[in-house]
Amino acid sequence: xxxxxxxxVLGLHRSGHRRDILTAAxxxxxxxxxxxxxxxxxxxxxxxxxCAGDLLPKFSISTKVGYFPGIGHSLDPVRLRRGxxxxxxxxxxEPDLVxxxxxxxxxxGGSPGRLADRLAAACDVLEAAxxxxxxxxxxxxxxxxxxxxxxxxxxxxRPETLMVRAGLLVGVEILDATQAVRKSWKxxxxxxxxxxxxxxxxxxxxxxxxxxxLQGPRDGHTRTQAAxxxxxxxxxxxxxxxxxxxxxxLRELTEALHFNVDEQSADRYLRHLRQPQRQGCRSFTIRAxxxxxxxxxxxxxxx
Ligand SMILES: NC(=O)c1ccc[n+]([C@@H]2O[C@H](COP(=O)([O-])OP(=O)(O)OC[C@H]3O[C@@H](n4cnc5c(N)ncnc54)[C@H](OP(=O)(O)O)[C@@H]3O)[C@@H](O)[C@H]2O)c1
Numbered sequence: 647x648x649x650x651x652x653x654x655v656l657g658l659h660r661s662g663h664r665r666d667i668l669t670a671a672x673x674x675x676x677x678x679x680x681x682x683x684x685x686x687x688x689x690x691x692x693x694x695x696x697c698a699g700d701l702l703p704k705f706s707i708s709t710k711v712g713y714f715p716g717i718g719h720s721l722d723p724v725r726l727r728r729g730x731x732x733x734x735x736x737x738x739x740e741p742d743l744v745x746x747x748x749x750x751x752x753x754x755g756g757s758p759g760r761l762a763d764r765l766a767a768a769c770d771v772l773e774a775a776x777x778x779x780x781x782x783x784x785x786x787x788x789x790x791x792x793x794x795x796x797x798x799x800x801x802x803x804r805p806e807t808l809m810v811r812a813g814l815l816v817g818v819e820i821l822d823a824t825q826a827v828r829k830s831w832k833x834x835x836x837x838x839x840x841x842x843x844x845x846x847x848x849x850x851x852x853x854x855x856x857x858x859x860l861q862g863p864r865d866g867h868t869r870t871q872a873a874x875x876x877x878x879x880x881x882x883x884x885x886x887x888x889x890x891x892x893x894x895x896l897r898e899l900t901e902a903l904h905f906n907v908d909e910q911s912a913d914r915y916l917r918h919l920r921q922p923q924r925q926g927c928r929s930f931t932i933r934a935x936x937x938x939x940x941x942x943x944x945x946x947x948x949x
Contacts, residue, residue: 652878652903653885655680655708655837660844662891663693668701670893674900680839680887682710682747683729691736699738708807709733710787711772712747719751721768730775740780743807744772745787753793762797769803785809785833795823799831812838812886813877814856818919824881838886841877846870859915861906870895871902879912 655678656671663686671679681690691709694702711729713719720726726746734740746768753761772784785807788794808831810824828836842851856872857864859879864872877886890896 650884652875653678654899654903655885655887656896657681657839657887657889658685658690658694659889661686661889663690663697664891665697665701667891667893667896668698668705670896672701672704674897676896676900677705678708678885679705680708682713682745683733684713684715684747688715691733695736695738702737702739706742707737707739708743708745708785709737709741710745710747712749712751719748721746721749721752721764723767723771726768726771727775730772730780734780740782742782743785744775744781745785745807745809746772746805747787748789749786750788750790750793753797758797761793762799762802765794765797765799766802769805772805773803783807785837786831787839788827790820791823791827792819794831795826799827802831804831804833806834807837808833808835809837809839809887810881810883811840812883813841813843813880814854814873815843815850816880821881821916821919835885836881836883838877838881838883841874841886841888842870846873859908859911861908867902867905868898871898871905874899875902875905876907876912879907879909880916 654676656667656676658679658681661667668679671677679694681694683691686693711726711733712721714725714729717725730744733744749765749768753765756764769784769786772781775781776784783806785805786794787809789811791810808828810827811820842848851869851873854873855869856876857867857869859876860867860872874886874888877883888899890899
């Protein structure tokens with residue numbers, strides 16, 4: 647099902663940007679780092695260069711442009727170009743991948759044709775940046791791809807990587823929009839993000855046990871590991887960006903990369919998620935779709 651082994655990308659959203667998590671990542675074989683210009687109070691790039699400049703060459707670094715201090719979100723080509731140049735300057739090296747950050751934020755208030763032109767102009771900037779060596783490749787990261795799905799993307803510059811939400815908290819409308827964008831834009835790779843919806847302390851993770859989505863004996867597997875592993879399947883993605891500042895948590899996540907997803911359970915879950923009456927209520931959707939997909943294994947999935 648996956649072309650390559652699932653890959654963990656260490657995300658830095660709301661991270662303390664401490665050196666110890668970066669050294670732990672390298673020790674655990676994690677070589678992908680995902681940040682964005684606005685992370686860490688718009689100082690992510692400078693902080694990384696200051697606290698771990700010597701480690702950065704060992705990582706493949708992705709970053710994002712689209713949010714600007716004092717301005718907010720913008721797809722203005724001049725600002726985007728300057729954002730890429732600043733990323734190179736502040737990191738002290740070219741990023742491997744630059745994403746257009748949540749373009750949907752500025753894709754409002756125009757005809758579909760005008761919105762497509764606005765998006766195309768933004769993509770042109772990143773494509774040119776990659777051609778000129780300011781980054782190796784470019785992509786698009788979208789929290790809510792529904793506005794993108796409403797645009798004819800087939801004639802626009804094609805991103806190499808599309809990053810979208812992944813995991814059991816993603817609703818069916820977002821999954822469908824993701825599928826539509828992938829079909830018309832045909833990015834080479836897809837990454838998932840935010841497998842826990844931003845926090846493992848959310849009530850849903852206390853109540854929901856994703857381990858029935860894994861194959862084989864599950865003794866020793868944690869709920870967090872299972873929720874992380876299934877994120878590579880909902881939707882199917884090559885890599886998942888996850889945030890942690892805790893080396894023990896990172897180890898736990900890297901171990902989960904070796905678990906196997908029960909494909910039939912995942913397929914059944916997705917089929918039942920699409921039942922019209924289940925749409926619109928997220929936590930009920932997880933519960934109902936899992937039960938109806940027959941993966942409840944008694945009461946273990948929902949304590
Ligand atoms: N639009 C966009 O482009 C966009 C939007 C959102 C996210 N992202 C990307 O996706 C990445 C991840 O998303 P996210 O930050 O929203 O949230 P997330 O990865 O879903 O959740 C992060 C939380 O999970 C906890 N956690 C991780 N592993 C754990 C473990 N083994 N045990 C217990 N808790 C664990 C972390 O706490 P600890 O630190 O205590 O481990 C952290 O509070 C971001 O860093 C960013 O790279 C991109």
